[in-house]
Amino acid sequence: MQPLIELNAVSRKFGAFTALSDITLSLPPGRIGLLGPNGAGKSTLLKILMGLIPPSSGTGRVLDEELGGDRDTEGNWRLRRLIGFMPEADALVPGLTGVEYVSLAGELYGMPRREATRRAHEVLSYLELEEARYRYVEQYSAGMKQRAKLAQALVHDPPVLLLDEPTSGLDPAGRDAMLRLVKALGTDHGKSVLFSTHLLADVEAVCERVVIMAGGKVRGEGTVAELCARRQGRFRVRVQGELTAFRTALEGAGVKFLGDNGQGELRVAVPNVWSNLTFFQHAETWGVVIRSLLRDDETLEELFLRTVAV
Amino acid sequence: MAQTDTLLRYRPWRGTARGPLYAATALARASLKLLFRHWQAWSLLALSLLVFFFFFYAQYLVVWITNLLATDTVRFAGFPVSVRNITRFFEPLALNGTAHTFGNFIWYQGYVLVIFLAYAGSVLVGSDFSHGSLPFYLSKPIGRWHYVLGKCLAISTLINLLTTVPAILLWVEAGLLDDWQTYYFKQWRLLLGIICYGLVLTVTLTLITVATAVWVRRTVPMAMIWMGLFVLLPMLASSLVATLDDRRWRLIDLWNNLYLCGLSCLRADSATIRPQPQPEFWQAWLVTGTVVSSCVLYLRKRVQAVEIVA
Numbered sequence: 134m135q136p137l138i139e140l141n142a143v144s145r146k147f148g149a150f151t152a153l154s155d156i157t158l159s160l161p162p163g164r165i166g167l168l169g170p171n172g173a174g175k176s177t178l179l180k181i182l183m184g185l186i187p188p189s190s191g192t193g194r195v196l197d198e199e200l201g202g203d204r205d206t207e208g209n210w211r212l213r214r215l216i217g218f219m220p221e222a223d224a225l226v227p228g229l230t231g232v233e234y235v236s237l238a239g240e241l242y243g244m245p246r247r248e249a250t251r252r253a254h255e256v257l258s259y260l261e262l263e264e265a266r267y268r269y270v271e272q273y274s275a276g277m278k279q280r281a282k283l284a285q286a287l288v289h290d291p292p293v294l295l296l297d298e299p300t301s302g303l304d305p306a307g308r309d310a311m312l313r314l315v316k317a318l319g320t321d322h323g324k325s326v327l328f329s330t331h332l333l334a335d336v337e338a339v340c341e342r343v344v345i346m347a348g349g350k351v352r353g354e355g356t357v358a359e360l361c362a363r364r365q366g367r368f369r370v371r372v373q374g375e376l377t378a379f380r381t382a383l384e385g386a387g388v389k390f391l392g393d394n395g396q397g398e399l400r401v402a403v404p405n406v407w408s409n410l411t412f413f414q415h416a417e418t419w420g421v422v423i424r425s426l427l428r429d430d431e432t433l434e435e436l437f438l439r440t441v442a443v
Numbered sequence: 444m445a446q447t448d449t450l451l452r453y454r455p456w457r458g459t460a461r462g463p464l465y466a467a468t469a470l471a472r473a474s475l476k477l478l479f480r481h482w483q484a485w486s487l488l489a490l491s492l493l494v495f496f497f498f499f500y501a502q503y504l505v506v507w508i509t510n511l512l513a514t515d516t517v518r519f520a521g522f523p524v525s526v527r528n529i530t531r532f533f534e535p536l537a538l539n540g541t542a543h544t545f546g547n548f549i550w551y552q553g554y555v556l557v558i559f560l561a562y563a564g565s566v567l568v569g570s571d572f573s574h575g576s577l578p579f580y581l582s583k584p585i586g587r588w589h590y591v592l593g594k595c596l597a598i599s600t601l602i603n604l605l606t607t608v609p610a611i612l613l614w615v616e617a618g619l620l621d622d623w624q625t626y627y628f629k630q631w632r633l634l635l636g637i638i639c640y641g642l643v644l645t646v647t648l649t650l651i652t653v654a655t656a657v658w659v660r661r662t663v664p665m666a667m668i669w670m671g672l673f674v675l676l677p678m679l680a681s682s683l684v685a686t687l688d689d690r691r692w693r694l695i696d697l698w699n700n701l702y703l704c705g706l707s708c709l710r711a712d713s714a715t716i717r718p719q720p721q722p723e724f725w726q727a728w729l730v731t732g733t734v735v736s737s738c739v740l741y742l743r744k745r746v747q748a749v750e751i752v753a
Contacts, residue, residue, distance in 0.1 A: 183582065205586030213584040214460055224579040227570060228477045240469035241583035243460030252456055259453050285579065290456040322453050 135196065137162040137293065137325045138182065143191035143200075145177050152177040154349040156191070162292075164319040166336030166357075167329040168437055169346035175329050178346070179295060182327070183216055184209030196292060214242060217286030221297040224282060227271040231262055231281055234270050238285035249288065256284045260314065276307035283314070294318065294326045300335055312338045333433045343433070345440045352440040361436055367391070367429035370399045370412060374421035382415045400429055463585040470580070470593025474567045475600060483562055488605075491555040495609040498548050499616060502538040505530050506620045535717075540617030540626065542709035545610045545637050549644070550702055553673070556605050557698070560648055561669040563601055564656030568594050573660045587746045591653065598649045607641030633709060640705035647701060647731055650738035657745045673698050681718070690720035694730045703727035 138160040145153040153174045169175045180186045182195055184206075193200040198212040226234055232253045239249025257266045260280045265273065270281055279299060286294055299315060300308040316339045318324040328340055336343055336357070343360060345353040353360055372379065376397070380390065383401070392400035409426065416423045431439070478484050508526050516523040537543035571577050580590050614634055618626040655668050676696050683692035693699055699721075706716060707724040 185582075205588070210463060210584035210586075213582070218582040220578040220582060222575045222578050224575060224577075226473075226477070226576045226579060227574050228480055228566075229473065233473065233476070237469060237473045238579070238583065240473075241466045241580065241585060243462065243466060243584065244456070244458060245461065246469070248456070248458055255454060289460070318453075322455075 134161055136160060136194075137165075138193070138195055138327075140193040140200075141191055143181065143188045143193050145174075145181060145186065146189045152349055153181070153188070156351055158344065158351060158354060160342065160344070160354075162323075162325040163342055164316065164326045164340045165328065166340035166343040167327055167346065168331075168333065168336060168343055170331075170441055172348075173346040173441075174349040175346055177349075179297065179327075179329060183218060183295065184212040214289065215291055215293055217289065217291040217294045219282045219286040219294070219296045219299055221301055223278065225270040225273075225278060227269070229270055231257055231266040231268060231270055231273070231284075234281060235284045235288050239288040242289035244289055252288050252290075253284070256287050257281075260284050260287075275302045276304070276310070279303060279307070279311060280314075283311075287318070292323075292325060294324050295329075296326060297329050298331070299328070300330070300332060308335075315339050333437055337433050345437060347441040353436070357433060361430040361433060366403045366405070366407065368401050368403065368409075368412075369425070369427045369429045370401060371424040371426075372397050372399065372416065372421050373424055375419070376421065378419045379415055379421045382419060383412075386411055386415070397424070460584075463589045464592075466583065466585045467589045467593040467596060470590065471596035471600065474594060474597035478563055478566050478597070478601070481562075481566065484559070484566075487555055487559040487562065491552060491559070491605045491609075494548075494552050494555060495612075498536070498538070498544075498551075498609075498613055501533055501536065502540070502544070502613065502616060503620065505533050505538045540614070540621060540630065540633075542633060542636065542706060542711035543715065544617065545613060545633065545640070546702065546706050546709055546711060548610055548613060549606050549640060549705060550698075552606055552609070553698055553701075556602065556648070557669050557673045558666070559601065559605065560598065560652045561655075561665045562662060563598060564652040565660065565662040565665045567597055568653050568656035569660035569662075569665065572657060591742060591746060594653055595649045598652050599645045602645050602648055603641055606644055607637060610637045610641070636705075636709035639708035643704045643708065643731070644701060647735055650735055650742070651697075654738040654741050657742060684720065691722050691726065693720075694722050694726055697731075697734065700727040700731050704731055 136159045138158060140156050140158045143153060143156045144151065156174075156178070167175050167178070177186070181188050181193070181200060184200065187201045195212060196215055198215060199208060200212070201208075226237070229237065232250070235253035235257060236246075236250045239252055240246060242249075244252065254266065257263060260283060262277060262280055262284065265277055270278065273281060279302070283296075283299065286296075294315075296315065300311050303311060312335060315326055315328065319326050319339075326339070328336060330336060340357060342356050343354070344351060345360075376399075380399075384390070387404035387407075389402040390399060391402055412423060412426060415421075508530050516525050517529075518524070536547050571580070577590075581587060611634065614630070614637060618630070651672075655665055659665050659668060677698060680693045680696035680699065683695075684690055703716070703721060703724055704727050706713075707728070713721060713724060
């Protein structure tokens, strides 16, 4: 499968400051979360991917298009036609109606006027702004503004959507609706989504893969499930019965107890050589019933904090 | 959301995208639409039409009076008035189809034009900066200069609508009031001069408008700067010329410089230009060229500093 984004040792310096350092990535098409604290280099990476700034060194591609070169070149314009960008800033044009705003975006992407207008109507209807399309964009609510911004990114039907904090400023209902919409664009319409956010829950709700950045470097990359399961040898054991002797027996077998929620759920780390049968053997010996035994995967938040703290 | 999704399917678009120059024209069209959504724009247009109709009918009236009633008297408020006294009223405007007719028309139209441009600059360019609309434009497959070009096209249309087009109509009228074949054949250079004058006005005023709008962004400060440029500087220039007895001080009057450049395009005799004394044509061209270059340099600096990804 052709990678969506391929970066080979991409670095970007601003004077003495290194914003991106030796980034090598190969991301397949899909819904990808881009996570990182402020100053992690996310914005610089987005700028490079959109052809707004060239990398100081290294090479890369987005689908068929090579990265690099000066900002205002034919190659970078082709690159930007592949991408629908939804900026974090308001980025509306006060005085234009919803349909004029989206239609103008279509024309700026190079669509003929009539097609841009037709497509603006379609996209606004799809995004549930049908009733509001003749209202001025400055009169929209926060949720409608976010959808109008998504509409202008979608109008030319790009294969890649680059969303910068798309749920910023939305109430919980609006946020859920936006996340469902973004997910549907990926699952139902085959769009690849690069989702830059601070909100881990948004990434968990929408993305298949995640890239964690800190200090201008990629600290972790993979599917959400893969990354969270990387913590080997940790389990959550829910037990019923007298725990003291059971715990002592497990400690004797080299098990470390990491937590006890007081309601019979224990978080444990087992030694390198371990068989899960040992849990059941000790349970039988000490008259304890094991109700569940689950791998103690990290949450995305734990993973993020651990990765960023490295 | 799900209901809409089933009713209105997202449809792909597979057309051929046009280049960034097309996007610049779309941007210009949208900008003009935006401007004429404001009643103030229609009021200023009406005011400029008044100036045009005054010249149009006055030119007709002068020819009619001169040809038909040259030696007659008419009764005005019960008193006989020689028609020659009536035409004398129009003499400062030189309504005789010569270079000064068109130069005077554009001079007087300039009063409305500068107010219009101060307003248009804040609506078309200033608001993009103050409302954060720039990421919307600049994340599209266009260069930053295409954005500037789009805005300049809109402002140029406005300038030509108020100056060059009506001046050409006055030239056509002057021909029709005379022996039209002789006039058009002999005075075709005047038409060329009007077009050149229009070009000088377009380039200079467009760049000054965009540059000041990028600088101050809002209508009131824009109006104050334009008042300074087109009202205070001319007054200061006149008093400095009178006090220091040096005609070069008139070069600080930007509108006068444009007038001189225009009259040199119309091949008017410098000795007949009012008020006297006036600097040389080449000096006016030099100052205008310097102003244009400064605006280009300033715009280059400001537009390149815009951050698209926050």
